[in-house]
Amino acid sequence: MTKSSYFKPATIALHTGYTPESDHGARAVPIYQTTSYAFDSVEGASSLFNVEQGGHIYSRISNPTVAVLEQRLAALEGGTGAICTASGMSALFATFITLCSAGDHIVSSEQIYGSTATTLRYTLKRFGITTDFVDINDPKALKAAIKPNTKLVFCESISNPGMQVSNLPEISKIANEAGVPVVVDATFATPALNRPIEHGANIVVHSITKWIGGHGAAIGGCIVDGGNFNWGNGKFPEMTEPYAPFHGMKFWEEFGPTAFVMKIRSEAMRDLGAALSPHNAFLILQGVETLNLRMQKHVSNTATLRDWLAQQDGVTWVRHPEDDAKPFVAEMFPDGAGSMLCFGVAGGREGGAAFIKTVSLASHLANVGDSRTLVLHPGSTTHSRLTKTDMEAAGINEDLIRVSVGLEDIKDIQADFAKGLKAAIRAAG
Amino acid sequence: MELTINNAPVYVATGGKDFNPKLPTVLFLHGSGGDHRTWALQTRWFAYHGYSVLAPDLPGHSLSGGEAFTSIEQSGPWLSDFMEAVGVKSAHVVGHSQGFLSALELARTAPEKLMSITAIGTAAAIPVNQALIDTAKANSDKAAQMMCNWGFGPDAHLGNSSVPGMQPIAISRAIMSRNPLAADLQACADYKGGADVVASLSVPAHCILASADKMTPVKAGMALAESLGVTPTIIKGYGHMLPLEAPKQTLTALRAFIEMVQTKRAAA
Known part of the structure; x- marks a missing residue:
């Protein structure tokens, strides 16, 4: 049961937001490859601009194919509405600038994706928005970091690359009691494994490039409004005061549980122009339709590979979010905590490089959440210029191999990794 | 717009335009657990096409203060006071579900304050399953x-x-779960006076019903339409939450009726 329907998630993933009667009986969601939409009359045009009725005007703001994806993702997450964007980063940026103005403050988990950290640490700072980074699972540190001008608490439900599970019920309780919404990047989890709104979070952001799209074919992002935050608490005048560029609208009064996404539609989508293309929306919809099935297989392959790696020569350690025995991890992820894992190989930096050079089925690239198994060795790529000490300060060991476990037959993944481990052992001498 | 009735703040949506009591007014009344957002896709059309709009959050609901009514009968005097407070002598009154029962009580209390009455997804009585009230x-x-x-x-x-x-x-679920749903449902269950008020109505009336309505089945709505002597508009394939799930069809039917009443009033 979700909040949007009596249908269950697997059914929602296939049907929500589109019925074939609406478009010549086309069973698949049609691609509306159009910039704009002819008005049926002068009065009809006026009514769209006056928000007297819903509808599409220009594909930078909304598009019928994209809207199906939005409605489907909102339903899967248990939200009141969603907006899709050109990428996960644009979804985050739209969220940050919708909630924050110059002089405002963000509290972020210190364990987050590097590009997001850069946005918070450098880009937003140039516009007068500052961020303090904390151990998000330390309640005292979180409470202490929230200031009167704090506009959001940010974390990832499973952090990238640290794979720490954020204790969403505790974080949400602390933030909401302080009148601050919790924004969660749930990319590594997907709604098939964890729905942050059910754990008290208020806004969910995804890079739908990853497991939701699932095939490494299209870049996209999504923002889901939980509809569960009181924007009228006095801290968010941008939600409660008249917004001059849009009919003087007061979003909280007008839209209530969808105030946040409607503000994004009205402002950030206009200003940033980071619209998801209808073709990419179509490609990602193909992934959504099989999300539940794929995530089950991702998780089972990951569990098998994790156990297998732990028994192999040449593996010095294995890390997965479920290593954390705290009760909230199992409570938040009853069906498995995703398909990312890290492990160390014999031979340090050289061993890692040898592993990467030797595997052939696994793809060496800077992405995660593909249907195929992906590997990355930060020591020889993203962090190759850092010293061992600097890498360890960043929480990344020289021997670390990051794996996004794919959907191949697990025996084939194991065989491929066995070759890589032999090479690492040889490199270790 | 905000005002104070009985020492409690009342929030009133006005369709995106400042309220002007000199224009013909349409008063929208939400149903159980609802608020002004029920009417988001009807009110703005009226406000931008020559009408003034009032869509209050009834006491105890969403942005309004005070306590929710414990009986439907309480809503009649309150609505009468509300109209006086905003300076409206009479209005086209539109009620969804429980909101129509409130409209009936306004008609009982101050019949002169109605120019017309429209029932949307409703009936003259709304029995409520005790299990739902208890829940x-x-x-x-x-x-x-x-x-x-x-x-x-x-x-x-x-x-x-x-x-x-x-x-x-x-x-809807987000709005309802924060509003006094139990009080609303109990008030609906207890209300028995609707049929008498319906029989006494002398203003133009209309019914907009949903063929797939499970809360107030279309059969009950048809009986109401028959009592009112009107041919209802039946919107096929949709459920009880007509203003939200079929906003365009609801607006089209509502516009047609209210414009017809206005035309007749102008001609009279």
Whole structure:
């Protein structure tokens, strides 16, 4: 049961937001490859601009194919509405600038994706928005970091690359009691494994490039409004005061549980122009339709590979979010905590490089959440210029191999990794 | 717009335009657990086409203060006071579900304050299952979920929305779960006087009904239409939450009726 329907998630993933009667009986969601939409009359045009009725005007703001994806993702997450964007980063940026103005403050988990950290640490700072980074699972540190001008608490439900599970019920309780919404990047989890709104979070952001799209074919992002935050608490005048560029609208009064996404539609989508293309929306919809099935297989392959790696020569350690025995991890992820894992190989930096050079089925690239198994060795790529000490300060060991476990037959993944481990052992001498 | 009635703040949506009591006024009354957002896709059309709009959050609901009514009968005097407070002598009164029962009580209290009455997704009486009331008393979120599962028709459950990217059922559930649903449902269950008021109505009336309404089945709505002597508009394939799940069709039927009444009044 979700909040949007009596249908269950697997059914929602296939049907929500589109019925074939609406478009010549086309069973698949049609691609509306159009910039704009002819008005049926002068009065009809006026009514769209006056928000007297819903509808599409220009594909930078909304598009019928994209809207199906939005409605489907909102339903899967248990939200009141969603907006899709050109990428996960644009979804985050739209969220940050919708909630924050110059002089405002963000509290972020210190364990987050590097590009997001850069946005918070450098880009937003140039516009007068500052961020303090904390151990998000330390309640005292979180409470202490929230200031009167704090506009959001940010974390990832499973952090990238640290794979720490954020204790969403505790974080949400602390933030909401302080009148601050919790924004969660749930990319590594997907709604098939964890729905942050059910754990008290208020806004969910995804890079739908990853497991939701699932095939490494299209870049996209999504923002889901939980509809569960009181924007009228006095801290968010941008939600409660008249917004001059849009009919003087007061979003909280007008839209209530969808105030946040409607503000994004009205402002950030206009200003940033980071619209998801209808073709990419179509490609990602193909992934959504099989999300539940794929995530089950991702998780089972990951569990098998994790156990297998732990028994192999040449593996010095294995890390997965479920290593954390705290009760909230199992409570938040009853069906498995995703398909990312890290492990160390014999031979340090050289061993890692040898592993990467030797595997052939696994793809060496800077992405995660593909249907195929992906590997990355930060020591020889993203962090190759850092010293061992600097890498360890960043929480990344020289021997670390990051794996996004794919959907191949697990025996084939194991065989491929066995070759890589032999090479690492040889490199270790 | 905000005002104070009986020492409690009242929030009133006016369709995106400042309220002007000199224009013909349409008063929208939400149903159980609802608020002014029920009418988001009807009020703005009227406000931008020569009417003034009043869509209050009834006491105890969403942005209004005070306590929810414990009986439908309490709503008549309150609505009469409300209209006086905003300077409106009479209005086209539109009620969804419980909101129509409130409209009937306004008609009983101050019949001169109605130019017309429109019943949307409703009947002269709204019996409520005791299990739903008991659930609402114990757990309003669960009751809201039950209401939304029954209240919305198949199209909404398939996630279709007239506003891109939105989920009407989740929106309604979010609103209902925070509002005094138990008091509203109990008031509906206890209300027995609707048929008498319907029989006494002398203003133009209309019924807009939903063929897939499980909360106030179309049969009950048809009986109301027969009592009123009107041919109802029946919107096929949709459920009880007509203003939200079929906003365009609801607006079209409502516009046609109110414009017809206005035309007749101008001619008279």
